[in-house]
Amino acid sequence: MTAVATATALALTAGAVVTGAHAVGAHTTSPAASSATSPAKKPEAGWSAAWTAAPQRPSTGFKPNWSESGFDGQTLRQVVRVTEGGDRARIRLSNRYGASPLRIESATVARTADGAEKGAAVEADSVRRLTFGGKRSVTIPAGADLSSDGAGLRLAPMESVTVTLHLSGTTGPATFHAQSFATSYRADGDHTTDTGGKAFGETTESWYYLAGVDVSGGERPAKRDGVVLFGDSITDGFASTTDENRRWSDALAERLAKAGDQRPVLNAGIGGNLVLNDSAWYGERSTNRFTRDALDLPGVGTVVVLEGLNDIGFYEGDHPTYKPAPKVTARQLINGHRALIREARAKGVRIVGATLLPLGGSDHYGKHSAKVSDAFNTWVRTSGEYDAYVDFDKALADPDDPERIAPAYDSGDQLHPNDAGYRAMARVVDLKAL
The missing domain is CATH 2.60.120 (Jelly Rolls)
Structure with a gap:
C-alpha cells in the first residue's frame, strides 16, 4: 500500500x-x-522540525x-x-x-x-x-x-x-x-x-x-535533540480534549520546558496504526513509514516507540475497519520492533521503547492479546535491545487489577487514556533517557 x-x-x-x-x-x-533502505540522511542545516503530523491516504x-x-x-x-x-x-x-x-x-x-x-x-x-x-x-x-x-x-x-x-x-x-x-x-x-x-x-x-x-534562527542553536513520539492512537492523542493540546506529546513538551530542557517534541502517531501490516484506514505499517515520518525529520535525535496494541488486539475483537485481522505472535511483534531499532541505529538516532498499556476490558482484549502483550512487555523491560525504555504498562495500571487501565486515567473505553492519563505518561518518562 x-x-x-x-x-x-x-x-x-x-x-x-x-x-x-x-x-x-x-x-x-x-x-x-x-x-528503509535509503542511506543515512544528514540533518538539514539550520532547520528544526517544530511540529509534525504523519500523512495518511x-x-x-x-x-x-x-x-x-x-x-x-x-x-x-x-x-x-x-x-x-x-x-x-x-x-x-x-x-x-x-x-x-x-x-x-x-x-x-x-x-x-x-x-x-x-x-x-x-x-x-x-x-x-x-x-x-x-x-x-x-x-x-x-x-x-x-x-x-x-x-x-x-x-x-x-x-x-x-x-x-x-x-x-x-x-x-x-x-x-x-x-x-x-x-x-x-x-x-x-x-x-x-x-x-x-x-x-x-x-x-x-x-x-x-x-x-519547521523553524530556524531561534535563541537556541540548531541541535539534533528533537524527540519524535511514534505510534498509534495513544500517541496520536485519541480521546484528548479537542483544541486544548492535551496529547501525551504536548504534556512531555511542557514537562521538558518546565525542567529547563525545552526542545522539540514531535507527534508521529496515527490512530489504528500497526507495526506489521498496512491498513486503508490506519496508514502504512510502521516498518514502512518509520524513516519517512520520524527519522528523517530535521533535528531529530531521539524516537520513542509505542506500538503493537492494534497488531494483537484487532485479531481479538470484532473490528469491521480491519478485516481479516491476522493472528500476530509475540515473536513477530518483537521482530517488527527490531526492524525499527535497526533503522534508527543506521540513522544515528537514539531509540527508546515503551511497554504496551493495559488493555483489559477493552475491545482489544482476549486471551491471545493478553499473552502476547505480557511477553512483549517483558522483552522491552529485559532484553536491553532498546537504548532505554519507559514502562507505561505499570504506570497506568489499576493497582487492584493490573490487566486494566486505572479508572482515573481511563477515557471510558478501557483502552485510551484521558487527559490525566496522557499527563501521567509524560510524568513517568525518565528525561535523561531522551
Whole structure:
C-alpha cells in the first residue's frame, strides 16, 4: 500500500516548477526516496522540525472529514502548536497519497489569535506569504512531499501557528491526517490573507496536506535533540480534549520546558496504526513509514516507540475497519520492533521503547492479546535491545487489577487514556533517557 511518487514535472504557466525529486528553491521528496533502505540522511542545516503530523491516504473515519471529496476553489486554514521557537518558519506539504498533481495557488503562515473564541482568526500583523522556489504558487506531483521557502516570522515554543492554503482548482482525494483533535477550517474562494475567521464557516477535526512546520534562527542553536513520539492512537492523542493540546506529546513538551530542557517534541502517531501490516484506514505499517515520518525529520535525535496494541488486539475483537485481522505472535511483534531499532541505529538516532498499556476490558482484549502483550512487555523491560525504555504498562495500571487501565486515567473505553492519563505518561518518562 505504499504510494510511489510519479515525480513527473508539469510545465507551469506560473509558480515554482517541481522536477523529479527536487524543486527549484524548495525541498521535495517522494516516498520511494526515503525508504528503509535509503542511506543515512544528514540533518538539514539550520532547520528544526517544530511540529509534525504523519500523512495518511484518503479514507472515511470516526468523524466526518473532507479527505475523499477533497477541495475545489476553497481556502483551508489549519491551526497547530509548535514546540520549538525561531525567527523563520517554513511548512512541509504532502501529496503523498494524491492521485493527481496538487496545485497550491497561495499560502500564508501567521500567529494564531489568542483565545479559544477566536477560532480561525490570526494576529493581524503576523501574516506572512509563503513562497516555493521564490514563487507564490506551486504544483506538487502525485506522490511527492515539498517544503516551502522560509518566511520571517518569530515564533515562541508552545505558540499556536495558523497555516492557510488556497486550493484554486479541484484537488481530488486529499492526503490528510485523520484524527487531529484540533479544529480546521474551510471557506469558499481565496481568504489566505484574512485576519478574521468570519469566512471560514465549515470545520473538521483533521489536517490536510500539512505534514510539518519547521523553524530556524531561534535563541537556541540548531541541535539534533528533537524527540519524535511514534505510534498509534495513544500517541496520536485519541480521546484528548479537542483544541486544548492535551496529547501525551504536548504534556512531555511542557514537562521538558518546565525542567529547563525545552526542545522539540514531535507527534508521529496515527490512530489504528500497526507495526506489521498496512491498513486503508490506519496508514502504512510502521516498518514502512518509520524513516519517512520520524527519522528523517530535521533535528531529530531521539524516537520513542509505542506500538503493537492494534497488531494483537484487532485479531481479538470484532473490528469491521480491519478485516481479516491476522493472528500476530509475540515473536513477530518483537521482530517488527527490531526492524525499527535497526533503522534508527543506521540513522544515528537514539531509540527508546515503551511497554504496551493495559488493555483489559477493552475491545482489544482476549486471551491471545493478553499473552502476547505480557511477553512483549517483558522483552522491552529485559532484553536491553532498546537504548532505554519507559514502562507505561505499570504506570497506568489499576493497582487492584493490573490487566486494566486505572479508572482515573481511563477515557471510558478501557483502552485510551484521558487527559490525566496522557499527563501521567509524560510524568513517568525518565528525561535523561531522551
